[in-house]
Amino acid sequence: MEYVQERIATLHAFGGRDGGSGGTLAHDTADAVAETTVVVPMTAREHENPAAERVLSELETLEPAPAAVIVPVRADADEIEPFRRWLESFALPIRVCWCNAPAVETLLADVGLANGFGKGRDVWLALGPAAEFGEYVVVHDADARSYEAAHVRRLLAPLTMEFEFSKGYYARVEDDQLYGRLFRLFYAPLIRTLSADHDAPVLDYLEAFRYALAGEFAVTAGLARQLRAPRAWGLEVGTLGDAFDQAGFDGSAQVDLGRHEHDHRAVAGDTGLEGMSREVAAELLRVLEERGVDPDYETLGERYLAAGDRFVQQYSADAAFNGLSYDAANERDQLARYANSIAPPGPDRRLPRWRDAPFEPSDVLEAAQPWQVGGPTGLRRSERIDTGAQD
Template identity: 55%
Template sequence: MEYVQERVTTLHDFGDAAPEAPTDDAAVVVPMTEREHAGLAAERVLSALETVAPERVVVPLRASEERVGSVASWLEGFDLPLELLWCDGPELGALLSASGLNGTRGKGRDVWLALGVAGDSDYVVVHDADAKNYDAFHVPKLLFPLAHGHEFSKGYYARVENDRLYGRLFRLFYRPLVEALDADTDAAVVEYLDSFRYALAGEFATTGALAREMRVQRGWGLEVGTLGEAFRLVGSAGSAQVDLGVHEHDHRAVSGPSGLSDMSEQVAAALLRAVEDNGGTPEYETLPARYRRAAERLVDAYSLDSAFNDLEYDRSGEREQVETYADAIASPPEDTRLPAWQEAAITPAEVAEAAAADLDGAVESVDAVPER
């Protein structure tokens, strides 16, 4: 346990933190896929939110037409002011296409749609649906700094389970890459990015106004891109991070579709673009080598930390991951971020209307299929 402050205000849980916060003025966004619905983690998250009593809960859903009806029926079983935003319907797709906004689908795109719909609330809290040990204090904890003058807050937590360290993409890629960047640029954004203790956490909160000012990455770069936007818009003085304890999440393989290797490419692009956006000029020719040196130092540190706590540690496996992630370090490709809602060619009301029509059509289609 410690009480160290970072460049952003850092709120610690010393064991019994249960702050009061304006949950009844907050929209909670819980992005979900059809795979996660009805799972134990998602069930726990939504059941806990029943005791939080937020103003509203917005669920941006990525699901096939065949599954959206069953997800909708399951969500109706929770005592929540819930708004289901189906992100894959034809009318919504046509609306986005007509405005030049459709493009690549992913978690970030889903959250962007929800931020538009939820941004008319005073506060917006975003968190994943796969935390196995989620509790009802997460929302008020994230809201607390916003109720006291900050505009952006980020959750952080330890990733320790099954007697080993997880959070590999953060530990082995994000953290050493930021350290390498810090050695070749004096841009203040790098120190800002370095101050977050779990920068890839899916849990964050903003004021409603800030939610509509942020440009959003379409995919797995969402979390890092959000930090870059928070720095651009409110800086360190307007940001905070909040201790959410220990989290247990689903674990991804390093390789394969949607594996950590693919994610590292999107995280790198978002991170390096955030640095460039805010005055940094990374030296890309030497950056991979400096990343490897920083990662090697951290592997040694994680190994010793694991031994100190009698945890298992696969040093060679972690080094192999470092080599895999190093291939992702390059100048960011074309910027495909979604625009701030206040500058978008469509309105949140149009999104909500199209998504509702799509949902009604999908449910009616399923109901019309005769039983055999």
């Protein structure tokens, strides 16, 4: 039965009424949208990309409009101005944050935070201002060709029910194939392997999420200020570790967002899923070690491959049942590539919680918006909210 609940609350889309679109919940989620900052990280490749354009066009249809839409952008100096003009052409309360602006690099270097960059750092730069603009923060990627504005309301729905953390999950079936490869072939079998050897609540928590590596999540502003973001592709796993500590099983939920179609990465190389797996592995294993799990690294890779092989057999059967094409040899090749990523985590280079940050959110906006004459517009809530009191 698809009513099954995991260890965390699981909100299903059963069909008919859309989550958050009918009755009292519709009113609550509409009110929540007006107090929400949406964060959509982008890089230069998203400039005028059809998927990114769909995301922004869908956000335009939200009624009421969100309190703010912050777009942390990583782009070269000659790309940022046309990118900014394109983003600001949408009828949205857009705040473009140029994450690698010279003043941002200086701001971070001055306090010893300039070591490394990536998606996690970009999102972190936006989280501080985002928590000032609204009561809630929704984060999602810009590469979903099937994106709908209703996803914002669905992610917010648990927060209106007094949960603190909400994670999206969805099917990744495109072109008659199974996708979500890094989650299916790396995260899931690795967690299964570790759970067989360790009785740890954090493993139960991490295993409860149906798509733990999805980029879509929502948090209260208070929780947003508690997140210690990894700098790159470990963001999703690192967020789950912090959510486990701060929200726990009772304060966390996951929400069915239907079926997504994404742009895809190659497997091989540092810029492909192989490179991403190293960063995900490092952050996942750091999350576990910090919470009392002591993996046997000498045998973990071999045991992961055995678990992964069982997953491949199951995926093959599932694909055949649904008439999908399935290349088991290719999937096993990915297992071998990802196994090389399993190693003790290196130095901790996470960014600080915003409640402990060495500068203010307004400092980020000022540094990240050099086109603003006389500095950026003020934070809407800064005068009426004592951020220190929220924690």
